[in-house]
Structure formats: structure tokens, C-alpha cells
Amino acid sequence: MGHAEVLARLLGSDRSGVAVRVFDGSRAGPADAAVVIDVRSPHALSYLATAPGDLGLARAYVTGAVEVDGDLYTALALVAGLDLDLPLRARLRLLRDLGGVRLLRRPPRPEQEVRLRGRRHSKARDQRAIAHHYDVSNRFYNWILGPSMTYTCAVYPTADATLEQAQFTKHDLVARKLGLRPGMRLLDVGCGWGGMVLHAAREYGVQALGVTLSRRQAEWAQKAIADAGLGELAEVRHLDYRDVPETGFDAISSIGLTEHIGLAQLPGYFRFLYDRLAPRGRLLNHCITLPNEAEAVRRGWFIDRYVFPDGELTGVGRLVSAMYDTGFEVRHEENLREHYARTTAAWAANLDAHWDEAVAEVGPRTARVWRLYLTGSRLGFERNQIQLHQVLGVKPHSDGRSMMPLRPDWEPPPPA
Secondary structure, eight states: OOHHHHHHHHHOSOOTTEEEEETTSOEESOTTOSEEEEEOOHHHHHHHHHSOTTHHHHHHHHHTSEEEESOHHHHHHHHTTSOOSOOHHHHHHHHHHHTGGGGGSOOOOOTTOOOOOSSTTOHHHHHHHHHHHHSSOHHHHHHHHOTTOOOSOOOOSSTTOOHHHHHHHHHHHHHHHTTOOTTOEEEEETOTTTHHHHHHHHHHOOEEEEEESOHHHHHHHHHHHHHTTOTTTEEEEEOOGGGOOOOOEEEEEEESOGGGTOGGGHHHHHHHHHHHEEEEEEEEEEEEEBSSGGGGGSOOHHIIIIIOTTOOOOBHHHHHHHHHHHTOEEEEEEEOHHHHHHHHHHHHHHHHHTHHHHHHHHOHHHHHHHHHHHHHHHHHHHTTSSEEEEEEEEOOOTTSOOOOOSSOOOSOOOOO
């Protein structure tokens, strides 16, 4: 039996028009398959045999030992349904059929794979984790994210809205939930390239301060602020949020930061934000979450080693409890996971549209990391393996007043 037949058996009988082609010349699957998983090197099999979970598959794809001819989303949807942590007997049988113990010689790890050292979530280690992911290339990010340079879940007002329209809608939804008005002070922690800071200053006349651990993000954001003529209202600093000295903010937005905080640090994170707010100030926490706490024990090897080192997700219930325990009164929450599936699909399409430029800018292996990550994230949101929650809290005055509206007033009226 050729290697292709063995791998096809692993994939299952219903492969939805996906074929397998292997370096030994064997092929299995429909002759007219629109998608072909091309196993180009024995290294691919060794990666699978010597790494846990999805890590081996990721190493094989990143190095080019496995290629996908056709739509990666279709291929990944098939592979994502597999249990790669096979029982020992099944692993031994598969090992025998594909070449024996020689497959256990581990090939070199791709240089894009990172394992950080030092105390987890110390300021120094967090700086290295953020630099690994965000200090890639502003030009590369611009090709993926588009003109908004916004790297968080968009909110699609309609099914046919563009990515730019959806990112504007997201920023405006956050602004309205926070009740922003001219003259107020906003702190945006983990501000990225300054999208929320720019929106708050430009659209609401708010004095907005953003902080990010990425030096390249801060440099880009400060230039964008200057180009927009908003220097008197907006500022972005290259700074750990824990080092922000100012207090008395009327509102705080945290959009895509909580994933990097670490579960053990959640109480201190919310306490710091609480202490930075004036009484009746609001916090909008926007982050990726898990559908339940049982999922927290499952480790995402590929994401941890290649994409978000030290990233930790939890369920929305734990976030709400941590906010309550800090003193926040939680007034609203919503799950936007379908919107994030659309957002990651749009980013993946942007990457494909600029593929040659992206490869020239960051190299083929880093570009392949991103193609795999964006496509896998889309599947995760579609299949409810990950979610995106916005949680709105308020710091009540000592007399209990919150100044919240009697009913939510942040949703715009439906189009006529």
C-alpha cells in the first residue's frame, strides 16, 4: 500500500473532493479533486510522528514539506476534524505503514517557532512575546488588515459590508458603549496601530491615550495621528499598560489585549483598570474567549509556538466574575464570533491578494504561518471552538450611581 492510501485512510472515507499526493509517487482520492494535499518530503511524516497535536502538521506546512494545491480552507476543514493524538497502538500501526522508526528522527524546527524564557508574563517576557507577533513588518500588516490597520474583530453591520466599513462600525460601537463625548478622557490599552484612539479623537472629540508594547505599532500610530492633524487630542506611547501613571479616565477600552494578560494576572489587570477610572467611568473589554472552561486545558501547540506565545484564553464567565470581584458592575455583554469568522476570512483574502509581496517582505515561511493561522482561526470561530465577547462594565460612584442609560442606547437604528 502506497503512502497516499495510508494517509487517505487516516483522513477518513468522506474527504469531500480532497485528494492526497505523496513523494513516493502514490496518489489517493478523486482524480478531479479541486484540492490536493501534497506531501512533498519524508520530513512531513517525521514532523507528524514526533510532535503533539497540531504542531507536527504546522511544522510540515510552514517548511513546505506539505503543500495544498487549491483552497486551504477546504483542506484545513477536513484536517481540523481529525484527532491527531492517536492511541499508542494506532500510532505504532501508522508508523509501521509509513516507514517505521526512521520517521522518529526529528527534522529541524522552523526558525519561526519560538519558546520564550524567563518568568511567564513578566514585563520583559511579555515584551518579547508581543515583539514576536507584532513587530513583523508594518507593510506586511497593512496588506493583511487594509487601510484601517485594525487587528481585532470587526462588526459587520450588514452581510455585504466591506472590512473597512465593519472596522469603523466596531470602533463606533465601542465608542457608543463607552458613552464617549467631547472633552472626555479615554485610555486604550493594547492599542495596536491606534485605530480606536484615532476614531475617538476624530469622531468624538475625546482626549485619547493609547499604549502598546510594540514599538513599530507606536511609531506607525504616532505618524498616523500627526498626518490626521489630531496631535492635540490623541497620543500613542510605546509602554506597558501597567506603567500608565495617569488616573481619572472617563472610559477605558481594551480591545484584544486580555488574551495576552495571562489567567493568573486577570485580577491585577482588572484592578489596575478600575483604579485608572473616575467614578461612573466605563470599561469595554473586547477579547477572544473559549466556549467553556473545560476547553482551557486543551493546549493549542501551533498558536502558542508560532502565533501568540504565552497567550491564554478563558471563558466569558471567568472574565465577568473577575470584573465583579474587582468592583465593576457588569451592564452588558455580547458574543461576536460570527463577525470574527468574517474578519479572519477577509484578512486571509487580503493576504492571498498580496501573496507575492508578503513573501518578499517577510519570507515564505512566515507568510505560510499567517496563511495557516488566519484560515484556522476562521474555522475555529465558525465551529464555536473560540468566541469573541465584548463585556461592558462601569465603576459605580460611592453612592451607587452609575449614570448608565435605562436601556442600551448604543445600537444604531436599523437602515430604512
